[in-house]
Amino acid sequence: MKITELVLTPVAFSDPPLLNAMGVHEPFALRGVLEMVCEDGVIGLGESYGDLAFLDQVRKVIPALPGLDVFDLPGLRRRVARALGDAVFADEHGLTGGFSVSKTLASVYSLFEVAALDAQGRCLGRPVVDLLGGRARDAVDFSAYLFYKYGAHVGAAEDSWGEVLTPEALVGEARRMVDEYGFGSIKLKGGVLPPQQEVEGVLALAEAFGSHPLRIDPNAAWTPETSFDVAEKLEGVLEYLEDPTPGIEGMARVAERASMPLATNMCVVRFADVAPAFRAGAVGVVLSDHHFWGGLRDTQALSVTCETFGVGLSMHSNSHLGISLAAMVHVAAATPHLTYACDTHWPWKAADVIEPGALEFREGAVAVPDGPGLGVVLDRDALAKAHEDYVRCGQTKRDDVTYMRRFVPDFEPNTARW
Numbered sequence: 001m002k003i004t005e006l007v008l009t010p011v012a013f014s015d016p017p018l019l020n021a022m023g024v025h026e027p028f029a030l031r032g033v034l035e036m037v038c039e040d041g042v043i044g045l046g047e048s049y050g051d052l053a054f055l056d057q058v059r060k061v062i063p064a065l066p067g068l069d070v071f072d073l074p075g076l077r078r079r080v081a082r083a084l085g086d087a088v089f090a091d092e093h094g095l096t097g098g099f100s101v102s103k104t105l106a107s108v109y110s111l112f113e114v115a116a117l118d119a120q121g122r123c124l125g126r127p128v129v130d131l132l133g134g135r136a137r138d139a140v141d142f143s144a145y146l147f148y149k150y151g152a153h154v155g156a157a158e159d160s161w162g163e164v165l166t167p168e169a170l171v172g173e174a175r176r177m178v179d180e181y182g183f184g185s186i187k188l189k190g191g192v193l194p195p196q197q198e199v200e201g202v203l204a205l206a207e208a209f210g211s212h213p214l215r216i217d218p219n220a221a222w223t224p225e226t227s228f229d230v231a232e233k234l235e236g237v238l239e240y241l242e243d244p245t246p247g248i249e250g251m252a253r254v255a256e257r258a259s260m261p262l263a264t265n266m267c268v269v270r271f272a273d274v275a276p277a278f279r280a281g282a283v284g285v286v287l288s289d290h291h292f293w294g295g296l297r298d299t300q301a302l303s304v305t306c307e308t309f310g311v312g313l314s315m316h317s318n319s320h321l322g323i324s325l326a327a328m329v330h331v332a333a334a335t336p337h338l339t340y341a342c343d344t345h346w347p348w349k350a351a352d353v354i355e356p357g358a359l360e361f362r363e364g365a366v367a368v369p370d371g372p373g374l375g376v377v378l379d380r381d382a383l384a385k386a387h388e389d390y391v392r393c394g395q396t397k398r399d400d401v402t403y404m405r406r407f408v409p410d411f412e413p414n415t416a417r418w
């Protein structure tokens with residue numbers, strides 16, 4: 001079944017003012033939605049970043065794909081590599097590690113691979129999970145993803161979550177998420193307030209949600225010394241400590257003294273990082289993310305690599321829509337070595353580009369959709385509206401730093417600032 005046409009639609013959807021080490025989320029999150037049209041009218045869907053610099057790389061590949069058999073994934077990778085050459089996509093938020101030719105190829109290829117797998121599944125009448133080897137589980141656990149946040153965007157009314165900057169407000173945010181979605185574990189995005197205040201936030205969560213495993217992720221905002229100190233204060237409280245400090249060397253220093261495993265989506269972000277990081281004992285858990293790890297099949301390869309070396313696997317997320325959640329669920333369901341509940345930003349968005357119903361949270365887990373392919377259906381009206389929002393909002397990249405300066409004029413993002 002040959003690919004005949006590719007349609008890339010940039011979209012935007014409302015995002016609350018969520019805080020992280022680099023600043024604060026802008027009013028809209030951007031994504032790119034890909035439709036891979038094949039012979040017989042089968043259409044495969046993919047979703048990834050919406051930054052213009054990323055879309056420009058994707059657009060270089062599009063003319064090279066018509067005529068390719070949608071089942072020829074090695075051929076797909078070769079064509080993507082040829083079209084990209086030595087291009088590097090550098091996202092400017094810096095929250096998912098460094099940039100490289102290999103990470104750019106992996107990221108762009110992933111978007112097309114997911115769409116190809118969706119098309120394959122639709123053609124065969126089988127869910128993507130079956131194309132990836134079958135179900136290791138029927139439903140995939142996710143964790144509540146808590147953020148400190150401002151109550152409102154610049155010039156806008158307060159959102160329904162309100163301001164969250166204190167331990168009490170954090171517990172309230174967690175309560176709402178756990179009540180609405182049934183999450184059984186909790187992650188806090190840190191690197192926002194001085195570390196002692198974030199320790200107090202985690203301790204408040206531990207007191208309120210005794211049986212929920214907890215994690216904190218300051219996106220490398222702490223020095224190794226601060227990281228030891230936090231690790232000591234949260235001993236017995238955290239299931240893992242995510243990216244406390246920058247770089248493999250710094251992480252290895254912290255890992256030597258911390259009692260809990262260290263997790264990362266910043267210092268191990270491509271296969272070339274695995275050997276140095278594992279050799280140094282820098283990480284106990286890798287947060288996979290098919291969007292930049294080379295798609296669903298390479299995510300499974302990463303899982304086998306982690307299992308071989310006794311390293312755990314969890315899943316990283318950025319603000320995303322339903323096509324990405326479906327892809328995450330299929331690959332997570334087909335991956336036996338997945339040792340923690342996955343991250344998702346799902347509760348923070350109000351709209352989507354897919355028809356409702358295919359992806360439901362029950363007790364914090366999402367069941368693998370039943371339909372063929374990814375099992376989600378594009379809502380064309382919603383897609384058109386999200387594209388209008390993209391054009392109207394004028395954002396062309398994720399830039400949490402510049403937007404943060406609207407709240408804190410002298411804000412400077414620093415890695416290891418504390």
Ligand SMILES: O=C([O-])C(=O)C[C@H](O)[C@@H](O)C(=O)[O-]
Binds near residue numbers: 018
């Ligand atoms: O685990 C992580 O590092 C993330 O989830 C990165 C994201 O970009 C997160 O920091 C965010 O949405 O602000």
Ligand SMILES: [Mg+2]
Binds near residue numbers: 242265
């Ligand atoms: Mg992280």
